[in-house]
Amino acid sequence: MIKWFLLYNHKYYMKSYKYVPPFLVFFTILFIAYSIKPVNVMNSYAFTTVLIFFISAWLAYGFIENEDMIQQQITILHLDSQNVYYFFKIIYIWLFSFIFTFIALIYPILLNAFNREITFRDIIISVISHIIASFLGTSIGCFFGSRLFNIKRASVISFIALLLISILGKLIFKNIPHLNFILYIIPPVWMLIDEITKYDIISYREYYNFVVKSFFVLSYSFILCSIFIFIMKKKKF
Helix, strand or coil, X not given: CHHHHHHHHHHHHHHHCCCHHHHHHHHHHHHXXXXXXXXXXXXHHHHHHHHHHHHHHHHHHHHCCCCCHHHHHHHHHHHCCHHHHHHHHHHHHXXXXXXXXXXXXXXXXXXXXXXXXXXXXXXXXXXXXXXXXXXXXXXHHHHHCCCCCCCHHHHHHHHHHHHHHHHHHHHHHCCCHHHHXXXXXXXXXXXXXXXXXXXXXXXXXXXXXXXXXXXXXHHHHHHHHHHHHHHHHHHCC
């Protein structure tokens, strides 16, 4: 049943062509970013982590209510569970974002764009950061559909504002001590960026810190997904 649902989502999404604008923006930015070589390894992967976060959120924003209301009700009846319906819609678009993640990781390597040899630890850090950032972006994008925002303009403005605050949070709040707690309330993609840009060649100590913070971001994403599913169940149709 789950395999059928994922395939169904894929076919439905492919017919919508809503993935085309994110693809075009992604490839344009990636091409421009690596048009000048060589580039710093971890700084460039920090940039593409941000890019993947933004693109994944955009994909989820356009996908989560891709079906019309009647079709949603029919699909939920087939699955016999709203939890399963929304959870695997989130999983599908997260898996779909892996296409972007793979390209973002492999493209600079194929171009020989880096200023030094890339190490195994570089790859591990980069893969983890991109995958977790894509899940965080997906979990955020789900909240801005028409069922939760009646006014389209409000949805778009809120969506963009939250993404920008998520990325620039540390720059905004780090010099305001009594507002530092906000950093742990807003989506913490800044935490991933901050960690992987600290050092070009990552030591084992920084690797440990990165894993801890990645776990925090991943947990935050799961909590967001749970809240979204809970809200959608309460809201119904």
